[in-house]
Amino acid sequence: MSYVQPRELAIKMIDAGEAKIFMSTRDTLIRAYMAGAILSLAAAFAVTVSVKTGQPIIGAILFPVGFCMLYLLGFDLLTGVFTLTPLALIDKRPGVRFRGVLRNWSLVFVGNFLGAITVAVMMAIIFTYGFTVEPDSVGQAIGTIGEGRTVGYAEHGAAGMLTLFIRGVLCNWMVSTGVVGALMSNSVSGKVIAMWMPIMVFFYMGFEHSIVNMYLFPSGLMLGGDFSIADYLIWNEIPTVIGNLVGGLTFVGLTVYATHVRTGAKRNAQVSPAPLSREKINV
Secondary structure (H helix, E strand, O other): OOEOOHHHHHHHHHHHHHHHHOOOHHHHHHHHHHHHHHHHHHHHHHHHHHHHHOOHHHHHHHOHHHHHHHHHOOOOOHHHHHHHHHHHHHOOOOOOOHHHHHHHHHHHHHHHHHHHHHHHHHHHHHHHOOOOOOOOHHHHHHHHHHHHOOHHHHOOHHHHHHHHHHHHHHHHHHHHHHHHHOOOEOOHHHHHHHHHHHHHHHHHHOOOOHHHHHHHHHHHHHOOOOOOHHHHHHHHHHHHHHHHHHHHHHHHHHHHHHHHOOOOOOOOOOOOOOOOOHHHHHO
């Protein structure tokens, strides 16, 4: 059958996490680089559609095309490995250690960042004709996004930081649901449908995705956004990464594992005595 039952899905999640931990450095970096690059192209595409149509919902509907492409090709995002690799450790798979999980996270972060920066430079060149003219309308919009989602949070102090963190949590709740969706079906169409819906939700709601931001904010700096690298790191990337980790692991990885692998003890059936029949009562 195309649909994978929840118990089997949970086992596939653990197997996937284990495989990523033991993947070679070379393959981990290549797959992460391509994932960061493809997702960044999808983000550029979605912003372009939103600006040119004036309808952000259309950009959100179309953005998941990049996410689906990269996961169908077997590439890895940091948000996905945040959810999957710890499960292999929790399940005590042979040879899996915490340092192996951290190694995977570090390599995927570096690969995603390099892929996103590559696309950021390429798109900045396109938006400015090789930095010879002012950014076009799309480039200006990207710069504005960078300002609003860095110094915009900073203006609210601790409340802004909390809002940023929660947006990171909610983002990877949805994104990791999409990652798990890729394992939920054995057909391409089933995988795409299961991935598409939660990714559309996260993008339209403006939740904070650490890899998308690796494209948007460096690109915004290149295109004249009025914020600094320190603003980007302190008031977006670092809290977003932490929020993404908490959201994906807590609301997707651990919940699926807890209820479909380490299930609770079943309750004993409570058998009530049969009610007396009307005939017996009248006797």
